[in-house]
Structures are given as structure tokens and as C-alpha cells.
Amino acid sequence: MTEAFKLQPLDIEEYSLENGLRVVLNKDEAVPVVSVAVYYNVGSRNERPGRTGFAHLFEHMMFQGSENVPKAGHFQYIMKAGGTMNGTTSSERTNYFETLPANQLPLALWLESDRMRSLAVTQENLDNQREAVKEEKRLRYDNQPYGQIFDLIAEMIYKNFANSHSTIGSMEHLDAASVEDVREFFRVYYAPNNAVITISGSFDTQTVKELIEKYFGDISKQPLPAELDVSEPTEVAETYREWEDKLAPFPAFLIGWKVPARRTPEYNALYLAGKMLYDGDSSRLYQKLVKGDESVIQLFGFTDERRGPSSIFVGAIPKPDKDLSKIRDVIMHEVADIAKNGPDPNEMQKVNNQLVNDAVRTRQSSMSRAQQIAEFALYDGDPSLINSELEELLAVTPDQIREAVNKYLNTENRALLDIVPAGKG
Amino acid sequence: MTTIPDFRKTVPQPLPPVQFNIPNFSRTTLDNGLKIVVIPDSRLPLVSYRLAFNWGDVNDPEGLNGISSAVAAMLNEGTFEYSSRQLADQIERLGASISVHASDDFTILSASSLSLYGSAILRLAAEMALRPTFPEEELDLYRRNTIEHLKFQRSQPGFLANEQAARLLFGGHPYSRVSPSADDIEKLTRDELQRIHSAAMIPNNATFVVVGDVDKEEIVREIDDLFSGWRPGEYIVPKFADFPERKERTLTVVDRPGSAQSNIVLANRAIDRKNPEYFPTIVMNQVLGAGASSRVFMNLREEKGYTYGAYTRLDTKRLGGDFEATAEVRTAVTGDSLKEFFYELERIRNEDVPGGELDDAKNFLTGVFPIRAETQEGLTNLIVNQLLFDLPNDYLQTYRKNINAITSDDVRRVAGLYVRPDEMAMVIVGDAKEIIPQAKQFAEVIEIFDTEGNSTVLPDHEAAAN
Numbered sequence: 053m054t055e056a057f058k059l060q061p062l063d064i065e066e067y068s069l070e071n072g073l074r075v076v077l078n079k080d081e082a083v084p085v086v087s088v089a090v091y092y093n094v095g096s097r098n099e100r101p102g103r104t105g106f107a108h109l110f111e112h113m114m115f116q117g118s119e120n121v122p123k124a125g126h127f128q129y130i131m132k133a134g135g136t137m138n139g140t141t142s143s144e145r146t147n148y149f150e151t152l153p154a155n156q157l158p159l160a161l162w163l164e165s166d167r168m169r170s171l172a173v174t175q176e177n178l179d180n181q182r183e184a185v186k187e188e189k190r191l192r193y194d195n196q197p198y199g200q201i202f203d204l205i206a207e208m209i210y211k212n213f214a215n216s217h218s219t220i221g222s223m224e225h226l227d228a229a230s231v232e233d234v235r236e237f238f239r240v241y242y243a244p245n246n247a248v249i250t251i252s253g254s255f256d257t258q259t260v261k262e263l264i265e266k267y268f269g270d271i272s273k274q275p276l277p278a279e280l281d282v283s284e285p286t287e288v289a290e291t292y293r294e295w296e297d298k299l300a301p302f303p304a305f306l307i308g309w310k311v312p313a314r315r316t317p318e319y320n321a322l323y324l325a326g327k328m329l330y331d332g333d334s335s336r337l338y339q340k341l342v343k344g345d346e347s348v349i350q351l352f353g354f355t356d357e358r359r360g361p362s363s364i365f366v367g368a369i370p371k372p373d374k375d376l377s378k379i380r381d382v383i384m385h386e387v388a389d390i391a392k393n394g395p396d397p398n399e400m401q402k403v404n405n406q407l408v409n410d411a412v413r414t415r416q417s418s419m420s421r422a423q424q425i426a427e428f429a430l431y432d433g434d435p436s437l438i439n440s441e442l443e444e445l446l447a448v449t450p451d452q453i454r455e456a457v458n459k460y461l462n463t464e465n466r467a468l469l470d471i472v473p474a475g476k477g
Numbered sequence: 478m479t480t481i482p483d484f485r486k487t488v489p490q491p492l493p494p495v496q497f498n499i500p501n502f503s504r505t506t507l508d509n510g511l512k513i514v515v516i517p518d519s520r521l522p523l524v525s526y527r528l529a530f531n532w533g534d535v536n537d538p539e540g541l542n543g544i545s546s547a548v549a550a551m552l553n554e555g556t557f558e559y560s561s562r563q564l565a566d567q568i569e570r571l572g573a574s575i576s577v578h579a580s581d582d583f584t585i586l587s588a589s590s591l592s593l594y595g596s597a598i599l600r601l602a603a604e605m606a607l608r609p610t611f612p613e614e615e616l617d618l619y620r621r622n623t624i625e626h627l628k629f630q631r632s633q634p635g636f637l638a639n640e641q642a643a644r645l646l647f648g649g650h651p652y653s654r655v656s657p658s659a660d661d662i663e664k665l666t667r668d669e670l671q672r673i674h675s676a677a678m679i680p681n682n683a684t685f686v687v688v689g690d691v692d693k694e695e696i697v698r699e700i701d702d703l704f705s706g707w708r709p710g711e712y713i714v715p716k717f718a719d720f721p722e723r724k725e726r727t728l729t730v731v732d733r734p735g736s737a738q739s740n741i742v743l744a745n746r747a748i749d750r751k752n753p754e755y756f757p758t759i760v761m762n763q764v765l766g767a768g769a770s771s772r773v774f775m776n777l778r779e780e781k782g783y784t785y786g787a788y789t790r791l792d793t794k795r796l797g798g799d800f801e802a803t804a805e806v807r808t809a810v811t812g813d814s815l816k817e818f819f820y821e822l823e824r825i826r827n828e829d830v831p832g833g834e835l836d837d838a839k840n841f842l843t844g845v846f847p848i849r850a851e852t853q854e855g856l857t858n859l860i861v862n863q864l865l866f867d868l869p870n871d872y873l874q875t876y877r878k879n880i881n882a883i884t885s886d887d888v889r890r891v892a893g894l895y896v897r898p899d900e901m902a903m904v905i906v907g908d909a910k911e912i913i914p915q916a917k918q919f920a921e922v923i924e925i926f927d928t929e930g931n932s933t934v935l936p937d938h939e940a941a942a943n
Contacts (some may be wrong), residue, residue, distance in 0.1 A: 054612030057522075057591070057593065082520045083497065083847055083850070083851045084495035084496065084497045084511060085847055085848050085851055086535075119485070120481070120485050120486050120487075122819070123779070124779045126768070126774060127768075127769040127770040128770040128837070129488060130770075131768055131769065131770040131837065131841045132770070132837035132840050133491070133843060133844060134835070134840050134841055134842075134844005134845055134846075134848075135841075135845070135848075136842055136845060136848060151489075151846070151848050152496075152497070153494070153844050153847065153848075154490075154492070154495045155491040155492040155493060155494045155495055156491050156844075157492065158489035158490070158491065158492065159488065159489055159491065161489075162488065162489045166485065175486075179782070180780075180782040181780070181782070183783070184778055184784070184785055185785075186807070187738070187782075187784050187785040187805065187806065188785040189740060189782070190738045190785075190805070190807065191739040191785050192804045195634065195736060195737040195738045196633070197629075197632040197633065239940055253497060259492070266484065298494070298735045299632055299735060300632065301628055301629055301631065301632040302625075302628075302629070326892050330604070332565065332569045333561075333565035333569070334565035334566045334568075334570075335551070338565075339562065339565075342622075343561070343562070343618070344617055346621070349622065349625040349626065349629065350629075364604040369629070371621075371625060373624075376882075379722060397762040398566070398570065401570060402566075402569050402570045402572070404572075405570065405572030405573075405591075405594075406569065407569055407570040407572070407592065408572055408591065409572035409573065409591055410572075412521055412522060412591060413523065415522070416521060416523075416851065416852040416853060417851050417852050418851065418856075423512060434615075447505075458779060465646060472870075473606065473733055
């Protein structure tokens with residue numbers, strides 16, 4: 053039935069300013085709301101040794117004021133205009149975004165352009181945000197059971213420093229960050245020619261273009277940073293590690309595989325294989341382990357999609373009396389079954405319907421459209437891929453899935469992390 | 478040296494405003510009492526359904542804690558026509574989803590799919606709601622998994638804080654239970670689940686909401702076909718214990734050795750959802766702590782750097798609610814954080830909010846309103862809330878007008894009524910021996926619990942008490 057389904061293409065217009073800022077407009081007037089997403093081509097992968105966590109700390113500094121916007125003014129202006137905003141940092145990019153009532157678009161452009169051209173950096177603000185980031189690290193990682201396992205397994209999977217270190221970084225490196233580091237990072241990575249701005253929602257195209265030229269047109273371009281080497285050998289850095297978690301109530305394990313870059317045919321095939329293995333109550337591993345054997349409390353899996361070598365994970369928190377190695381055998385047995393026999397037709401139909409459903413659903417909000425479009429523009433140089441991505445995924449064949457699983461989800465490029473509860477002892 | 482052009486120096490003027498109209502909706506009622514509300518929304522080929530019952534965890538009968546949530550969770554574990562596995566396969570093969578959740582006040586079945594599969598998913602939703610069989614082996618698995626989840630949530634500081642705060646504010650009322658115990662779960666039987674299903678899931682206590690790319694007459698006809706045979710029952714209004722009266726501030730510490738932070742919750746009882754002071758109270762909460770531009774965030778995070786985030790929150794339920802101030806702070810500044818929280822709580826009670834700050838809060842609340850209605854799920858949730866809490870028919874249409882009418886006097890009045898620092902339950906989860914010396918000056922009554930919820934003392938209690 054999926055063949056009959058044609059998704060209405062989104063209206064996409066792309067152009068560049070003279071200073072190299074790439075602009076993408078996606079007009080959609082269903083609701084009088086507009087979203088702005090600014091994506092800078094810098095993430096934790098660009099950090100140097102001794103400065104892990106810096107890209108994210110820098111993201112916090114972007115809310116500390118600029119020439120014409122006071123400290124914390126960004127939050128306040130957006131919220132008092134009835135908008136929402138945030139910024140996030142990943143290995144791949146740092147993004148800043150806001151959603152506002154449609155008539156408040158000039159405010160977003162004023163704020164984003166002022167910090168792109170004239171970020172204010174002071175020792176006091178840096179010290180304050182360093183503390184906020186340390187609390188974020190404690191909150192999300194250090195004070196949560198199993199909170200650190202995804203950072204640990206990335207170290208095991210990747211050999212290249214650019215890929216292997218965590219985005220939140222270490223306390224020591226956060227302490228070492230200086231005002232000079234912040235200024236240099238801003239100069240190198242926060243230039244208009246290293247960024248994409250996407251505007252999605254309700255607007256008049258001519259008005260938006262004039263506003264963008266007015267606010268961003270006079271920001272100077274910079275020499276682009278050197279091309280980053282994120283290449284990796286096939287095998288993982290470390291195949292096994294045991295880790296004591298003093299907050300974990302139960303033993304657990306996490307398996308990670310190193311796989312090819314996003315949007316390669318192999319990655320797409322593995323993304324679909326992952327859905328078959330762990331996504332939803334009808335997935336293979338849920339039916340085998342949560343139902344069937346009744347051996348796990350929690351099962352989870354996902355892909356970490358990057359421009360370079362990426363990864364795919366499966367993990368479980370087994371019930372207290374269960375043998376972890378038997379559970380891993382079940383997982384590897386299912387993986388081997390797909391590697392040998394490929395997915396069955398029902399699974400293919402299911403995954404295809406899920407892909408269509410996901411694609412339609414994520415188009416509902418102007419913010420999720422703006423973010424997806426900005427990623428395609430930044431990573432692939434082609435924002436209109438949002439209109440062909442679904443077809444690309446639906447074109448994956450059972451044979452491609454079988455071959456990719458066979459080639460990549462084996463034990464050579466597999467990292468296994470055993471988590472041992474160390475509290476209360 | 479270049480000069481800054483004038484347009485950079487000041488906040489730009491907004492463009493002309495664009496109208497946003499929440500769609501009106503009409504209601505139909507089937508002979509058996511099932512209320513149906515349909516809002517056609519053809520922006521995308523999607524449909525969302527909600528079958529919502531005025532029955533939640535609060536309705537768990539004496540001795541059967543956790544049963545309403547168990548009924549909700551078990552609806553997809555087997556019906557007359559399908560096994561648990563078959564249901565999962567059927568739903569997911571359409572790329573769709575159906576989930577059922579019981580909250581304190583309500584049980585809601587949510588289904589969504591491409592409109593192409595709207596009829597198929599509606600049929601499965603009806604099968605789950607009307608004809609569940611609660612198979613013994615699935616119930617057994619539910620019991621064992623839930624007991625493990627209960628153990629797991631005791632490792633999470635947020636859960637431990639909420640558990641104590643609810644106990645302190647709501648006493649013998651069912652709102653005091655944030656979770657059943659393992660013993661409660663052990664006691665659940667298939668017979669009892671069936672009994673509660675029959676009592677709770679009756680058409681005359683339910684509302685069916687459809688938002689999506691549908692034809693109104695046709696969808697009402699489909700619902701009628703599937704649900705008109707559903708027999709009405711009698712909803713018996715339960716009796717609940719009164720909420721306890723609090724006369725003083727208390728300190729409750731949950732000792733969680735190894736903690737990297739202190740989780741602080743300062744709470745007092747506040748308003749239920751239909752309280753006439755709802756609008757001034759949410760405006761007050763917006764000024765004080767609901768967002769990243771609110772006072773407590775600006776103070777504890779932006780000025781002091783004590784925390785990643787500090788907020789205040791209103792939880793307005795059908796029968797009552799609470800006001801909370803919360804932050805996760807580094808252990809060494811627990812006492813300093815309490816001091817700043819109480820400073821802000823007193824300030825909003827004792828000083829008028831300046832006009833500009835009040836307008837900012839109101840502009841936020843009115844401005845985000847269309848953003849919340851942007852997705853089909855968002856619009857559906859707004860409508861379901863209006864219906865379940867029995868808010869006025871024009872609630873969504875008049876929401877922005879009601880917010881705009883709030884004055885500084887209103888804010889000060891409700892702050893005096895619903896922010897009660899002298900009666901607050903202070904709950905702090907973390908390293909008790911570090912926390913107590915910093916926090917004991919803020920309360921006369923101090924109690925300590927372990928992470929299992931048992932009352933305890935510190936190993937070196939003297940050291941802490943001195």
C-alpha cells in the first residue's frame with residue numbers, strides 16, 4: 053500500500069549571501085508561526101585534545117550577550133515575544149533555533165545576527181556558564197544510573213579522537229577553557245560562511261529576503277577551517293570493557309557497532325535493520341527477550357548518525373537472576389538470522405509504513421522541518437533532500453539489508469560494555 | 478572603525494500580526510452516552526484519536542493500588558480477537574501507534590496513523606478498549622516487569638523527591654501515591670482487572686475525540702458502528718480523604734549516597750484545574766519560575782551558576798494541585814540555593830510585579846499558544862484537556878483574552894494565597910550528611926529517609942545534628 057502514497061513535496065528555496073551564509077526558505081502558511089534554525093558547522097568533533105566539552109560550553113556562551121543584546125537577553129526577548137528557543141551541540145554541529153508568532157520574525161533575525169557578528173565574551177560569563185555546564189553534566193550524566201555508558205562506548209568504538217571523545221567533555225578540560233579559547237573558536241567557526249540559516253513557516257518571501265540581507269549581509273566572512281579528518285579503520289578501538297556504576301541498581305550491557313556514514317546505502321540498510329531488531333512491541337528482540345524469554349527489564353537500541361563513521365547500539369537491563377551472556381546470544385542469533393536470511397516481507401512492509409508515518413509526522417511542526425532541512429543543507433549541501441529522503445529509504449531492498457547486517461554487525465567491529473552495579477557494597 | 482547602524486541598537490518592531498483561530502467544534506452523543514468530538518484537519522494525511530475516560534489512578538479502590546494503571550497497560554496484551562503479539566504486529570504493520578495511559582485523574586487511549594489507515598486503526602482501538610481479555614500469562618509478566626521497574630525508579634533522584642513531596646502534601650488522599658508498591662502489584666488479579674475495566678470503561682463516562690484528515694459524517698458513522706453496542710454503566714463517585722493541613726515548614730532528606738547533586742523540591746498545595754484563580758496563578762508562575770527568562774532561573778543559574786536549571790511549576794489536577802520550586806544543584810551550594818529560592822518566593826508575595834515584567838509573562842503565554850496547536854497531536858491534547866476538565870466551550874477561543882486581563886494586583890493576591898514558604902515541604906535528595914548541616918536552619922522539623930522510602934537516621938547523627 054505504501055507505493056500508492058505520495059508525499060507532497062515541501063516548498064524549498066535556497067540561496068547564499070555574498071559573505072557565504074547559506075539561506076534556505078520553506079514557506080508553509082498552515083499556522084501563523086515561524087521557526088528559525090541556525091546551524092554552525094562545528095561540533096565536538098572539532099575540539100582539540102585537552103579541550104573536550106568546549107563546543108558545548110561555547111554554545112552556552114552564545115546566550116550571554118552580544119554588542120546590542122544584554123546577557124541572557126536572548127532568552128528574555130524571545131520569551132516575551134511569545135516564542136520558544138534553545139541551542140544544542142552534537143559531535144556534528146551546533147544549532148540555535150527559535151519558534152515565534154509569525155510577525156516576530158524580525159526579532160529572531162536581529163538576535164541571531166547580533167551574536168553571529170559580535171559575541172560578547174567576558175571572564176565572568178565564562179566562569180558562570182562553566183558552572184552551569186558542570187551542573188548539566190552532573191544532572192544528565194554523573195548523577196544518573198547508566199548516565200555515562202554512551203560516552204564510554206563511543207570511546208570503545210572509535211579510534212580517531214575527533215569521533216571518540218564525549219560532547220559533554222571532562223571537568224578538567226572545562227576548567228582549562230579560557231576567554232582566549234572562546235574568542236578564537238568564535239572567529240574560526242562562527243563565521244557566516246560556516247553556517248546555514250533555515251526559515252520555515254508563515255512569511256512573505258520578499259520581506260524575509262530583505263530582512264536577511266539587512267541583518268546578516270554585512271557580517272564578514274572568514275577563512276574556512278581546515279577540512280577535518282574523521283576517518284576510521286573498520287575494527288573498533290576496544291572490544292570489551294567492564295565498568296562499575298555506583299548508581300546503577302542492576303547489571304546491564306551495551307553493544308555498539310561501528311558502521312558507515314549516514315545516508316550511505318549501507319547505513320540506510322542498517323537503520324532499517326535496527327528498526328526490525330528493536331523498534332516497537334512487534335520488533336524481533338522485544339518479542340524474544342521481553343516477551344518470549346521474559347529475561348529483560350528494559351531493551352533499547354538506536355543509531356548515532358554522523359557524517360563520518362557512525363554507530364548502532366543495542367542494550368538491555370536484564371532481570372536480576374538472568375544470565376547476561378545468554379541474552380547476548382539471543383541478540384547475536386537474531387542479527388545472524390537477518391545476515392543469513394534477510395528480513396521477511398511482513399517486516400519490510402511494517403518498516404516501510406513506519407518510515408512513511410515518521411516522515412509525515414515530522415513535517416507537522418515548522419521547527420522540525422527547519423532542523424531537518426538545515427541538516428541536509430549543512431551536511432549534504434542540498435536542502436531539497438528532505439523531499440527525496442523518504443524515497444531513498446523506501447528503496448532499500450531486503451538483500452541490501454541482509455548484506456549490510458552480514459558485513460557490519462559482526463564481532464570484529466563490535467564493542468561490548470558490561471555495567472556492574474558498584475553501589476551499596 | 479565602523480559605527481553600528483541604528484537598526485542594530487534596538488529591538489525590531491514586529492510585522493503586522495497574523496490572526497490565529499482555533500477551530501470550533503461540535504459534539505455528538507451516541508445513545509449509550511459516548512460523547513464524540515470531531516475536528517477536521519486536512520493539513521497533512523494524518524489522523525489522531527483519543528478515547529478518554531474520567532477515571533484514573535485516583536479511582537483505584539481501597540486495597541487495589543495500581544489497578545487502574547494495570548488495566549490501561551494491559552489493554553494491548555490480548556483481546557477476544559487478537560493475542561498481544563498479533564495486536565503489536567497489526568498496529569505496527571500500519572506504521573501506526575496505539576497507547577493507553579492512566580494518570581491521576583484520567584485514562585486515555587491514544588491512537589494515530591496515516592489517514593489512509595484510519596479505519597483499520599480505529600477498529601483495533603475499539604477492540605482493545607471494549608474487548609480486552611487480560612490473559613493470565615500476560616498479567617503475570619506485567620506483575621514481574623512492573624516490580625522490577627519499581628526497583629529501578631528508586632535509583633532515580635527525581636522519583637524519590639516526588640514520592641516524598643506527594644506524601645507530605647496529600648496525606649491520606651490518593652494523590653499522595655506516585656507509584657504502587659511491589660506488594661500492591663503482587664496482589665493484582667485478572668478478576669479484579671476485569672471488574673475495574675467494566676466499572677471504568679463505560680461509554681457514559683467517556684469522550685471520543687478525532688482530529689485529522691477525515692470526513693465528519695463518515696467518521697461519526699464509523700464510531701457509531703464500532704461503539705454503539707457498548708453498554709452504559711453507573712459511575713460511582715468515590716469518597717476521598719481530605720488533604721492534610723500544613724502549619725509549618727518541614728525538611729525531608731532522602732539519603733542517596735554517591736549523589737553528585739542535591740535534588741531540591743519545595744512544595745505546597747495550590748489550586749485544582751477549575752479554580753477561578755487559574756489564569757492569575759499561571760501568570761504568577763510564569764513571572765516566578767516557569768521558564769528560562771523567569772526569576773528563579775535568572776537568579777540561581779544565570780547569576781549564581783548553582784544549577785543547570787531552576788524552575789517553579791504548577792500541577793493542577795481535577796481535585797487539587799500543588800506549587801513546586803525545583804532545582805538540581807551541586808551539593809556544596811544546597812543551603813545557598815535554598816536561601817535564593819526563599820528570597821524569590823517572598824519577593825513575589827511581598828512586592829508588586831513591575832508592569833513590564835508582567836507584560837512579558839503574559840506575552841509569552843499568549844504567544845506560545847498557537848505554537849502548541851501547530852501539530853495535530855498538540856491541537857488534540859488542548860481539546861482533550863478542555864473536555865476532560867470540563868472547561869467552558871469557548872475556553873481555547875478566550876484563553877488569550879483571559880491571560881491579557883491579569884493585573885499586577887491579581888498576581889500579588891494569588892502569590893499570597895498559593896506560594897506558602899512558611900508551610901512548604903522541603904524535600905532534598907542527595908548526600909544527607911552534606912545536606913543537613915546546610916539545610917537545617919530552614920526548618921524545625923527534620924526527617925531522613927533511605928532510598929527505599931524507610932525512615933532512617935544518619936550513621937553519625939550527632940555530627941550532623943550539632
